[in-house]
Amino acid sequence: MKKCAGSGFTMIEILIVVSVIGMLAAIATPYYLKARERSHRTSCMRNMQKIQQAKELYAINAGTKANVTWSDILPYLRNLPSCPSGGEYKNWEIETPVYCTHHDWRNNPDYGGFEP
Ligand SMILES: [Zn+2]
Secondary structure, X not given: OOOOOXXXXXXXXXXHHHHHHHHHHHHHHHHHHXXXXXHXXXXXXXXXXXXXXXXXXXXXXXXXXXXXXXXXXXXXXXXXXXXXXXXXXXXXXXXXXXXXXXXXXXXXXXXXXXXX
């Protein structure tokens, strides 16, 4: 069997490759996390729209403007929406929009809301 002396990588080459991979990961990670949070926020906004539409449909069909509960609006939703970031949906008054405890757009301009 023939032995290949001197083939393979030196320690310096391996260290350079590992450091380049580390630098690329350090550059890409913040962009990944930001895109992930943006995706969660968009999904959460869609959930809030669905909940608000269900609240309004319930109000029209029930002929009431009283506060609603999950059980009231579940027939108007295909599935139970949940915030992908673990927030909780609040505000069960018919005429004011639902909001998420994690993506509280009402007082955060980053989420399309406004300063109080
Ligand atoms: Zn949320």
